[in-house]
Amino acid sequence: MTGLRTVSPLEISDGVIVAQPPVEDTAAVWVAGAWPRGARVRYQHLVYQAGADVNDSIPPPDNPTLWIKVGPTNTWALFNGRTSQSSKFNATASYRFRFGRAVDAVCAIGMADVHSVRVRVLDPTYGTVYDKALTVGLAPETADWWEWHFGEWTPTGVLGLFTGLPAFPQADVLVDFVGTTGMEVGNLILGNAKEWGLGVEIGASVGIQDFSRKELDEFGNRVLVERTYIGWADMSVPIRRTEIMAIKNYMTKNRAKPILFLGSQDIEALNVFGIAKDWSVAIEYHDYSMFAIQLEEV
Numbered sequence: 001m002t003g004l005r006t007v008s009p010l011e012i013s014d015g016v017i018v019a020q021p022p023v024e025d026t027a028a029v030w031v032a033g034a035w036p037r038g039a040r041v042r043y044q045h046l047v048y049q050a051g052a053d054v055n056d057s058i059p060p061p062d063n064p065t066l067w068i069k070v071g072p073t074n075t076w077a078l079f080n081g082r083t084s085q086s087s088k089f090n091a092t093a094s095y096r097f098r099f100g101r102a103v104d105a106v107c108a109i110g111m112a113d114v115h116s117v118r119v120r121v122l123d124p125t126y127g128t129v130y131d132k133a134l135t136v137g138l139a140p141e142t143a144d145w146w147e148w149h150f151g152e153w154t155p156t157g158v159l160g161l162f163t164g165l166p167a168f169p170q171a172d173v174l175v176d177f178v179g180t181t182g183m184e185v186g187n188l189i190l191g192n193a194k195e196w197g198l199g200v201e202i203g204a205s206v207g208i209q210d211f212s213r214k215e216l217d218e219f220g221n222r223v224l225v226e227r228t229y230i231g232w233a234d235m236s237v238p239i240r241r242t243e244i245m246a247i248k249n250y251m252t253k254n255r256a257k258p259i260l261f262l263g264s265q266d267i268e269a270l271n272v273f274g275i276a277k278d279w280s281v282a283i284e285y286h287d288y289s290m291f292a293i294q295l296e297e298v
Helices: 074-079 145-150 241-253
Strands: 004-009 017-019 033-035 040-043 046-050 054-056 067-072 087-089 092-097 105-109 112-123 127-135 138-140 153-155 160-163 172-185 187-196 205-210 213-216 222-225 229-240 259-262 271-282 288-297
Touching: 067 074, 074 087, 074 187, 087 092, 105 112, 105 172, 112 160, 127 160, 172 187, 187 241, 187 259, 229 241, 229 271, 241 271, 241 288
Parallel strands: none
Antiparallel strands: 004 187, 004 259, 017 092, 033 054, 040 046, 046 067, 087 172, 092 172, 105 160, 105 187, 112 127, 112 172, 138 153, 205 229, 213 222, 229 288, 259 271, 271 288
């Protein structure tokens, strides 16, 4: 049994990305000059849309009355710490990072139409010190010949999760995605994994908070309007006495930052990239306490 694992994403900037897909976004690069209303431009890995005709030299972030921020560019959307946006690629995508420090965990989540994920660690002195690939495609919901041929295929539940990468601070980390022409990646997380406690207890629960409209009109007719939702998970983890202050400090430090929480190796719903809505440590025994946490996806 493994404990609850957490991965805090390292900050991604131009200084750590050595290579990325060649076309960052369909939006044009912003330059000073005239832009018509509705034009979309990209500036410092963010996309902006002109709310009116623009003809000046003020960058979009400094001109919010005319430029409306849309979101991250396509190749940077998977670093924005949100599950509601994703990066879209045509069959393949490759990234190369150089952090100047050891990285022991890589995880890709929110994938659609991705067949495989490959992670390599290349050190300038020792060469390739890590090379592993995972298949993360679709499979039948049950092991049945009818389901195989005619049933609905769903994601395998295999995370693009790589842990235990060797500690080579000067090495580059390479991540390659292979899939269909419409593949998407929700989040790519690189960081260092921590493990807490003795494992998630039986009785954990998962669900969604649905923002869809489900009402009855004055004639008793059901009105249904599908809207977005937020996934959540509640779990309890027995932790050691020596972990109480460490986990308190960790959760306090990351109180407003998204973290990858890995509660299970085989139940994907217990693996959440999000924030702790609430948490507590109940000191129930001399040597062990109970860490209870309520998670919400970002």
